[in-house]
Amino acid sequence: MRKMRVGLLAVVVCFMVTIVAFAADPVTITIWDFKYGDAGVQETMQKVDELVMQQNPGIKIEHVAQPNNEYYQLVRAAVQAGEGPDVVMFHGGVQAYEFDDYTLELDNYIQPWRDEISEFSWAFCSTGGDGSKPVHLVPITTQGMGIYYNKALFKQAGLDPDKAPADLAAFLDACEKLKQAGIVPITAGLQGAPYTVDFLFRTLVANIYGADTEALVTGGQSFAGNAGFMKAAEIVKELFQKGYMDPDGTSTPYFMDAANNFAAGKGAMFVGLLSDVCHWKVFSDGLGKDNVGYFPTINFPEAPYQDQQVGQPAGIGYSIMAWSKNPDAAAKVIEGYARGEGAAIWMGETGALSPNKNLDINKLGYPLVGEILKRSFNRDFVTLLTNEDANQNFDRYCAQAYVADEMTLEKFVEAAQGMLENAKDQ
Incomplete structure (x- = not known):
């Protein structure tokens, strides 16, 4: 019995030493x-x-x-x-x-x-x-992209601040009224990589292919020969030709100058991100939580879908x-x-959209989050591309076709189709 007590005591002592050691030396x-x-x-x-x-x-x-x-x-x-x-x-x-x-x-x-x-x-x-x-x-x-707008500037131009442009005609009409009122319609960042054009295209592609974007790299869908994609290219060109894109955009980097310009009220609309930077929290904090509107894309007849939200x-x-x-x-x-409190802190303080469905977004106090998250996401086509195409080539093609104006729209579509072909070969 004495030996058993001694043995048990030794085990207890060893266990306590282990606890103390772990507490003193955490992983x-x-x-x-x-x-x-x-x-x-x-x-x-x-x-x-x-x-x-x-x-x-x-x-x-x-x-x-x-x-x-x-x-x-x-x-x-x-x-x-x-x-x-x-x-x-x-x-x-x-x-x-x-x-x-x-x-x-x-x-x-x-x-x-x-x-x-x-x-x-x-x-x-x-x-x-x-x-x-x-x-x-x-x-x-x-992550994702969409179009934010300054409600006060919409009202100043005679537009309904609580009504986002419902289709291409309404969008172009809004741009013209803003321009006539002396307001920059679209705050742009085009210096270096023209992310304003890049991100706008991604929002338009969401309406063209809906949930079927993955078919772009399996052969079921394509850019070449698609009337919707060509129309998207023409829409972006029209925005430049009519002076709706910020004329100072060619000398303005998207990160963070263009975003800061919009947050400071220097322009009515901004093609922004949904998370990380240039997003709902930054703009709501800068312009007022009730002064920022949002719509996910531009609806146009050649696109089979409407109001689609592009996302990563x-x-x-x-x-x-x-x-x-x-x-x-x-x-x-x-x-x-x-998940849990950590994810809530991360999202609430940085504006990064969490993928966790259990977070209570109403506690954040930003109405715009609910407006964004009420839609399901369609996959961003750029996430299907190879690294070089996703991170460099598409921006280069956008710069050549729209900023430098040295590539025809037909050549732009051809180059964009080439990215899809590269992805099929991976």
Whole structure:
């Protein structure tokens, strides 16, 4: 009996020592990302980190800001070395797919709360974007594009501030009335990459192909020979020819100058993002929560669909690297960003749209969020393209056709079709 008591005492002592050691030396999870260095974002991420650590006392988070301009080179270097952070932030899509062989499958970790995020997002975050394969990325934002408008400037031009243009005729009429009133109809950022044109095209494509955008890279749909796509190209050209695009746009970068101009009331409409930057929160804070209207696209007869919302299933997200020695703890960290109070803090303070359906958007106090999220998303065609086409070539074609005016619309359509052909070959 005495030996048994001594043995039990030894077990208890060992157990207590283990607890003390764990409490004194928590598991450290290192995160790399390209957002943490942003002054307006870091404070929010620190709040989420603190929350996650409070909820998981055995975890310590070491958040490392990496420079945007060489971020993926640094991740590739870590992969070559076979060591680095536990968790890495990726853009959803091709940038994440490049590292699928070096990131963990997450299905078992997300299984208890998977239904909080739509399969539209999870499929995009799976191996190579194939929803039948394992998930490698937990999305913390969704992305998309749409058209914001300044209600006060609409009213000043004699337009109904509470009524967004219903179709192309109404849109062009609004542009003309704004111009005649001395108001810039469309605040534009065209210097460097002409994102205003790029993003406008994506909103128009949503009306042309609806939920069938994936058929653009399987052969079921095309840009070439499609009357709707050619009409979209003509619409954008007309906006330039009639002076509806900001004449100073050619010398204005989209990020962040053009967005700041719109937020300061220098222009009536802006083709903006739904998340990350240049979005509903920035404009509502700048112009007033009740002074910003929104519509997802321009309806026109040649497009079979109306009021379609273009979206990306995942803007950014987190993956666990295969070399992590503490994947269970790492999974708790990224879960803390994707759901619950952490996701609410992230969305409420940064304006990043969370893909989590359980968040109460009414608590945010921004009516525009409900206006955006009342529509289901159709997949942004650019997410189907190869990396070079998605990030460089389409912007180059837009610049040549509209900013420099050195490419015919026929050649523009031909070049855009070439991007689809490249994607089919992948």
